[in-house]
Amino acid sequence: MRRAKIVCTMGPAVDSLDALRSLVEAGMDVARLNFSHGTAEEHRRRVEQIRAVSLELKKPIAILQDLCGPKIRTGFEGPSLVEAGATVSLVEGSSGSADTIAIDYQGLTEDVRPGDRILLGDGQVELEVVLIREFRVETRVLHGGAVRSRMGVNLPSKRVRLSALTDKDRRDLEVGLDIGVDLVALSFVRHADDIRELRQLMEVHGRVTPIVAKIETPSAVEQIDPIVRAADAVMVARGDLGVELPPEMVPVMQKEIIGTCRRHQRPVIVATEMLQSMVDAPRPTRAEASDVAGAIFDGADAVMLSAETATGSYPLRACAMMDRIIRQAESSRFYNPLPSEPGDSTPEAIANAACDVAKTIHASILVALTESGGTARLISKARPPAPILALSPDEKTLRRLALYWGVIPRYLDMSGGDVDQLVRRASGVLKELGLAQAGQRFVMTYGAPIGLRGSTSAIRVELVR
Template sequence: MPLPASYFRQTKIIATLGPATESKEMLAQLITAGVDILRLNMAHATHKWVEDAMWFVREASTEVGRHVGVMMDVKGPEIRTGKVEKAFEVKTGDPFEFHIESVEPTAGVMSVSVNYPGLPGDLSVGTVVLIDSGLIRMRVLDKDDVRVRCEVLTPGSIGSKRHINLPGVFVNLPCLTTKDENDLRAGVKAGIDFVALSFVRQAEDIRTLRRFLDELKSPAKIIAKIEDQAGVRNMAEIIAEADGVMVARGDLGIEIDYHRLPLVQTEMVAACRAAGKPVIIATHLLETMISSPMPTRAEISDVSNAVREQADAVMLSGETTVGAYPLESVQVMKNIIQSIEPSVSTDLNRNLQLHEPKAKMLRSAAKLAQDLGESAIIVFTRSGFLAYTLGALRARGVPIFAFTDNESIFRQLLLPWGVEPFLITFHDDPEETIRTALHLLSERNWCQVGTTSVVITNALARGKIIDTLQLRRIE
């Protein structure tokens, strides 16, 4: 029989690569521990690092016999303070000025330059400006074409290259910077499987990136990072255009009222599930494990909540880039997932809109596999659509074994909930392909002899290829 539901993990784990994990030895351990996708954060990465990292990932995967997908997370448009000789303190009530880099600051007023010349045009009097992840708050009092004059609301220390957030302001920055485009060229050359686009504000941002990837002839899937109010407001159109969504709770928790963040997360997960698009929960999931061998009780509950909401994947960031306990973080994540998943509802995702007859057949397959008990779904796909849809149906406890002959699709199938992909050669005769797949599952102990599985594939009937749903026993 297939692995019991308590052991077959359906929620995927994404880990970010960094100094703590970039060696081939550590990568092998991460992959063996159960990481499904590795994330390359391009905020500070070089193209040589990308090339080396991809080589190490593929080599380590081959050595341990388990492959992973790779996601490049491009930096996106950011507004930051300029360089200052020495960090300085601002106090509540102090006047403060932002100025574009091409002009001199006003004499006698504390000030800092900004890297975005359009900032004065985007802001209005009364707008709140947040610096350094929201630690410092200011209110706009006045402005001209090159300067913005503010009053300090929350004191703090301002240093070089501090991030600036503008809650509720639609910033007229391009969705792809020159750095992003250069990074993507390097990533596509190295063979990335996914691109995470930062600060997605509208569906057109996704279309812009897709056109650029098409020019590079890249099949990489696009993950939209929703992390500001515009992204939340345009959630439906973004989800429709993207291949998946990341709930990027770092900046999002600054851009919206903090007490609304759990509600927005729940809304996004539900919207993605209804649209049949994978959704990733990211940021601060096990943050204390950067320096502690154990998570807090609140972090355990946070991960558990993501699993109960049936997100496709949960993501580690600092825990595996600079943390002292990267492998332990993956193990903790895996333990929580495997403990919580059996308690999740077995009801199929009834909100998923299925329009085509073949898609509706998938719902029947999921229900049949659940009713059989200790069963699995075996699907053959060249585009990945069938497997992604089956994952979106959320048949809890039913493994989805997806077979493909396309290497890119194989790695992209590592993201959707409950899908375990296999790369095989498809035969001209569909029956021969089925027998190959059943033998592989038995040989690798994914299914035991005698197990009845639901098989979705094509079949030849009087010279015509038809879609079929079959019951097959593992022999």
């Protein structure tokens, strides 16, 4: 079975029940809702469709809300073309002129210094700050090109004081929590305080949801340790990260971020342009296939498809291709998933001991009976050779576990039964899923009393009945 998970972005290309059903069957584990696009009603409808397909196929699918974040853009009525070597002025506001580009960021003159780079259109146009006046910034064009209204602007400077949460994000968060998203991704995180601010806002709404910190700025890279500790999961968002950092640094940063997440026991998603050519072509380039495999070898818990599934011509092929690449990488002799550094808590001791027992007796699978999902997450972090079946009566727990490496989340009614009855029920699920046959051994973790959150304290070796 495949251990790493697949995140697929929703969009017009998969905007029907049939397409979603096929996408889940092709391997989707997490559905990403990009709140940079679409209305609240469109997102609500998609959540309902995903839930319906998930119920039909009996496969929990996590829904990830991706907040837009503070995107700086050019204004209107500026120059249509700038040439290398020319001098161009930047002003704060919405309207420019023949030789002036308007930028919709009110902190521009305070946050840049002479020598800083300013990038337009994902780096297609590169400017260097020469002089800062009271209301404008004079720049020299390093790389020229077309300038359009509403182009994205990147300020790689670590001095940018933008809040990670915009007014739109606050409204979108309320929508996401109301429609029941399972994870919330925060864009352009710069400090751990950004994560804490989002969590406090969730508390105000009375619904705290796991937070995925998107690493896409030099500031975030510099603050990676406290950010990872504050977040519940991390996304290596290579789009803006690759604009604000030199391209040759991105593979190095990817490895370092994944390593930091492994040390702090946080799942990590690698994203952006993984199979980009499949937006238009039925097959990926060899370099893209190597990119996906490289993320798996680096230790990623999940890899993500963006435009490939949202607006591409071959969304199902892209997901199926990613599934095949992951399986091939994980079955190779080069794949050596390293466990996270173990902690000293009782639940971690139980999880690690269960993995050791399973390895010693060559158990076919690990089974975690869990209310909150905590034990299954800890077993996942230990990277056991056997797959992990997480059984829970809590649908929300099961959906959130869909992101975790090696975890197969499935529903199990734990009411009105002792441990022996639960072993029989678990055996039934194992046989139904084709994960084990009668007479094969499995290792099971559970708590006493059964059904109490955070009570996992026992390990049991059983035969599939």
